[in-house]
Amino acid sequence: AQSVAQPEDQVNVAEGNPLTVKCTYSVSGNPYLFWYVQYPNRGLQFLLKYITGDNLVKGSYGFEAEFNKSQTSFHLKKPSALVSDSALYFCAVGIDNFNKFYFGSGTKLNVKP
Amino acid sequence: EAGVTQSPTHLIKTRGQQATLRCSPISGHTSVYWYQQALGLGLQFLLWYDEGEERNRGNFPPRFSGRQFPNYSSELNVNALELEDSALYLCASSLGRRKGVETQYFGPGTRLLVL
Numbered sequence: 001a002q003s004v005a006q007p008e009d010q011v012n013v014a015e016g017n018p019l020t021v022k023c024t025y026s027v028s029g030n031p032y033l034f035w036y037v038q039y040p041n042r043g044l045q046f047l048l049k050y051i052t053g054d055n056l057v058k059g060s061y062g063f064e065a066e067f068n069k070s071q072t073s074f075h076l077k078k079p080s081a082l083v084s085d086s087a088l089y090f091c092a093v094g095i096d097n098f099n100k101f102y103f104g105s106g107t108k109l110n111v112k113p
Numbered sequence: 114e115a116g117v118t119q120s121p122t123h124l125i126k127t128r129g130q131q132a133t134l135r136c137s138p139i140s141g142h143t144s145v146y147w148y149q150q151a152l153g154l155g156l157q158f159l160l161w162y163d164e165g166e167e168r169n170r171g172n173f174p175p176r177f178s179g180r181q182f183p184n185y186s187s188e189l190n191v192n193a194l195e196l197e198d199s200a201l202y203l204c205a206s207s208l209g210r211r212k213g214v215e216t217q218y219f220g221p222g223t224r225l226l227v228l
Contacts, residue, residue, distance in 0.1 A: 032214040043117075043203055043219035044156075051214075090156065094214035101146070101217060105155040 002027045004093050006104035013081045013111050021076040021107045023091030032094035033074040034101070035065055037087045044090060050074060061085070081111045115140070117206050117220035125226045126194050134189040134223045138206030144168075145187040146207070146217055147179060151200040159202075162187055163210045194227045201225075 003026045013019045025031055032051055036044040048059025055067045065076045076089060091104040118137045126132050138145050147159040158171040162181035176192040185206075191198055201224050205217035 034216065036219070041201075041224075043221045044205075046216055046218060049216055101158065103148075103156040103158075 002093065002095060002102050004091050004102045004104040006089075006091055006107045008107050009105075010108045010110065013109070015083050015111055015113050016080050019078050019081040019085070019109065019111070021089050021091075021109060023074045023076065023104055025072050025074065025091075025093045025102075027093055027095060027102075029095060031074075033065070033067060034092040034094065035059065035063070035074075035076050036090045036092065037061075038090065038106075039087050047076070047089075081109075083111045083113050085109060086111045117204055117218055119202075119204050119220040119223050121223060122221065123224050123226070125228065127228050128194055128196060130194050132191045132194060132198075132225055134191075134202050134204075134225070135186065136189070136204030136206075136220060137186045138204075139218055141208070142206035142218075143185050143209035143211075144207045144215075145181055145185065146205040147187070147189050148203040148205070149173075149200045150203055150222075151197075156203065160189065168210065191225070196227050199225060199227045 005024045034049045035047040038044050047063050048057050050057045050067045058064045063078050088106050090106050092101045094101050120135045144163040146161050148156040150156050160179050161169040165181050179189040181187045201222045203222045205219045207215040207217045
């Protein structure tokens, strides 16, 4: 069965420190991996995606994510967190020729000043 | 370029009624997806439409249905509303199945409250 796991419900980081939001996946075939951010009472905003190529993907707002095939992970990172980064983050995997996205349960990121 | 739009933003219904939610995709996108996000929970996939046809369906009862129009806009209908249907309903669009797995872009959502 296809699945996406975000093992942490919540991540707390001090402003200016690096942040990591974890995501692991289990799919048959090649994964198409995505990160989205959701601010309160809003829809999801696309941050970045990995389809193929370089394992390090750069996205919006200074975020990046590293695809690790051996560990089946796609962790979201940012070198220096901002208070405005506080939001709910979702990892998703798409399956080729199936076009169905599987979303993780979400991780709430809290960045304290 | 306009993003995905959804209407209404908020909808209040009572148990047993029907709700109709609408979504307009980004221009050029042929796929529309519907998700349910209940309070405190993640996104649950409801329906996928592409080029006017239902292509995939999540684990929801038949009272959740929809359609896609020739202009690729879409409606989600929920019949015989139940209290647990209260949620944020998100619509997303993408370039379509002929393009493979493409990024889904989301609308702001419709918040449905069932009393």
